[in-house]
Amino acid sequence: MARQRRRICDQAGAHPRSEASGRRQELRDVQLRTGSGVTHDLTIVGVETTILDVPLVRPHKFATTSMTAQPLLLVAVRTAAGAIGYGEGVVPGGPWWGGESVETMQALVEKYMAPVLLGRRADNITAIMRDIERVVASAQFAKAGVEIALHDAWARSLDVPVHTLLGGAFRRSIDVTWALGAAPAAEIIDEANEILDARRHFSFKLKMGALDPETDTRRVVEITEALQGKAGVRVDINARWDRLTALKYLPRLAAGGVELIEQPTPGDQIEVLAELNRLLPIPVMADESVQSPHDALEVVRQRAADVIAIKTTKLGGLRRSRETVAVARAAGLACHGATSIEGPIGTAASIHFACAEPGIDFGSELFGPLLFEEELLIRPLQYSEGQVQLPDGPGLGVELNMDAVKTWSRN
Template identity: 65%
Template sequence: MNDLTIEHVRTAILDVPLIRPHRFARTGMEAQPILLVTLTTRGGVTGTGEGVVPGGPWWGGESVETMQVIVERYLAPLLVGRRVDDIAGVQQAMDDVVANNLYAKAAVEVALHDAWARSLGVPVHTLLGGLARTSVPVTWALGTESAAEVIDEARDKLESGLHSSFKLKMGAQDPADDVARVVEVAEKLACDASIRVDLNARWDLVTSLRWLPRLAEAGVDLVEQPVPGAEVEWLAEINAALPIPVMADESLRTPSDALRLVRMRAADVFSLKTTKSGGLRATRAIAEIAAAAGVPCHGGTSIEGPIGTVASLHLACATPGVTFGSELFGPLLMREELLTEPLRYADGALHLPEGPGLGVELDPAAVARFTRR
């Protein structure tokens, strides 16, 4: 049997260029920084996890630079000498030394799962309980560009058969202008596709109650996180007022958050992200709380590269409650391929790869080319 004891922990920051600029309510990016965390066991098995945030520390307070410091200085010394199958013990040890920093911990936790599954010769989804599905639908995220640009991009995706669901970013403009832009898009596309919006927590309660009904009237069929994450009471009031679902993202990071959202009926859909919640197991716990309450889950994204994306895919495919599709489009937004065999996007969905661990292999040449010096 392989020796599962961790011998080495290595990190690298990659800067991967995007096919086009991607904008959020507060920031934008032309390249996505990715932290790779690689664990090697004494038996010679490696596991890799990914630390990545959407556009920098504005979302959750972490960046690839902070994650690298946390992993190298505080978490790696805890990992060396422990077994990759001691995931609960490692998580407790990490929490004893480092509070919060869930993105950094997620990178480590996914690497543990990858290494353990590879040592057993099984896919990661086996460690999560087995398959509920083998693929998930993928929504394509559109930025804050003009209505004409957004409509053209969406039409191209529809005609290619890659996507039939689209999410528009909002919150970067005056509400009246922002709503007019989205209404124009929705009126052109709503008959052919699902149109959703994400405010990235930029509006207050009054602004939301004034303008969001107009989006519903225009054909928008879901609103994601219109108000700041801490304002769960506002979110509940908005959810009660709107005839379309409200999805929680910034308000949902931990199982405790999930329980509070359920009790307050603050969201009709939960956005799951292994990154923001500290890894696969905590995210699965959130999904189980949602399932008990009859709340469907959606596979959200932090614009992960292929490692983070496929980790989230394993979770989504092993979790029955992920019935509201996904946004696992991150690798499609990246200009360069990082894997020896790309992930398979077809028929509007991302399909689970076969093989042990995460089921993918990084291309060493591509990793070297984009590694930050």
Template identity: 60%
Template structure:
């Protein structure tokens, strides 16, 4: 019989990448022209290396972390917990993370994914098999436009339809005057005349009165989903919007843990849960959160923090191994990058992204590109 692979974690390396975007991407509070990514590599004694990414959507305004803080947390506090232990002790390692670092879920997620990748590679199996095996081999992808004026949004939508077959598009709101913002979206919906699905994301920036004043006009225009229009901790208002507007509401900022999902369920505050493997602390916590939503009959959406290829592949393995992720995905992060830093790319076609084959996450780093994007 062949010798069992040595699963001992020998070292953990981190580096910050700054990867240019194909165009500026607007959030509710800022506009990004490049995506900072913490690339984490977990090296096993047997020579196998696994990769994970620490990524926040648009910077620390979203969840309080940044690539800079994540690097310190991983290097000084999480790596010492991992080194010297077998990667198959992943569940115990994650428990011990909580003994040395509170919260910091994005940093923990980068290590969780890198350990899953290393463990699966060492066993010669895909990450999805560590999560129970594939329930599907691809998933629908919504393309996010960010905050774009009509004259830029329409051509980009037409281009994405023609080239990649996208059928669903998300627009950011919350950065400008709500009346102007709403008028922009209503005009865009009229221009497209129902040819594609449109949804909006306010990134929790509207108060109750603003939401109740403007969401009805968006509902009348045919917007198919309202993502987190009001603050994360105000579940009462989120419930009121869910009941009054007649449009499905998705909780994103409100759900950063399984217990958060349970609170949304108890308050009947949303119809859909946005599952970001990054904000939830990794793949294991994402599985738990999906189970809570599924038990309550809520839909789940495979959301993104604009991860690069490794982080997106991890979310894709999770989404394809989790039947509860039944409301499509937004796993388009690599498509927004001007260049890749893997030797092969995820495959996007017909409005979907396909699960990669091969051991681990199914991707290999392009060493030259990684070096080129590495921050000094």
């Protein structure tokens, strides 16, 4: 099979729709001048997608699946002046979570989204994403890859970091919780203690939902008791328990020292989440229940959660993420910088967002690249003392190692 790297267009003129040719020519004539006097043409002349399969340092287990490698879709947007912006389409372990996969994302970007981009300016993000909504419903993970690539290309053209486009960074780092997966208790405790000794992370999240609830609850309480006084422990059930199971076991988890419960029941059952939130003495976090700003509004109306998990992937990019955070902040809910196990491009975008958005006030899980066996950047993201640092430099502030990208591109 041919390597999964596809160049959608080498120049804006390759776009076949005559109706857009005049607009493209007009846009080519519009130049953005920086303070240095250098002219930058922001016209989008190329879109490229690449599927990678990057091995992990250990299997990562979810409620319904496990993965030893993470598939990523790189989306590259190239301007007439030569700026290249990157975005990332990624879901946590495949289509089980939200229905998308790297394969479906690639098809949507190539056939339906790229024609909307070509000939437009990279800084015309609002109009571009509005027009994409008219031809592609849902598919927020794919749209996030495109939207973030546009931000990266625009910021690089201006020689400023992406967070400048979001209002500027008010902090230079953010706390990072480490996900310990769904392994046996002894294995989890050993891993947690090694991480604590290295001072890499100081809080942990455990996956639940893959085992019998009784066995799973005993396992988590054993881990929580072993780490008591050393680290906070929260759990993520990935929406796999029904109401009666949750009513039976969640109080036991809270009594056992768990500090937060993430999405115990199906995402569309917000009234059940609200019932559980009223019952529990510890915070409840909504993840699968919040995939749009309107979902956040419904969680607020029903008082279904205390914290909302903000994934720039599931929400369709940086702008819809900001809208979702605004709803939560207006209601006094906290927001957590969550992850879809992104690679370094997607993680860097979420770090820029979290460092520019005061509403991300419940830490983060932006650990994705630490789970990867292979480094994809020339200079890795910096993790230490329980935090990840905001990258410096234009755009997302990171540079891909193209040799590594080639190595792990799908054949």
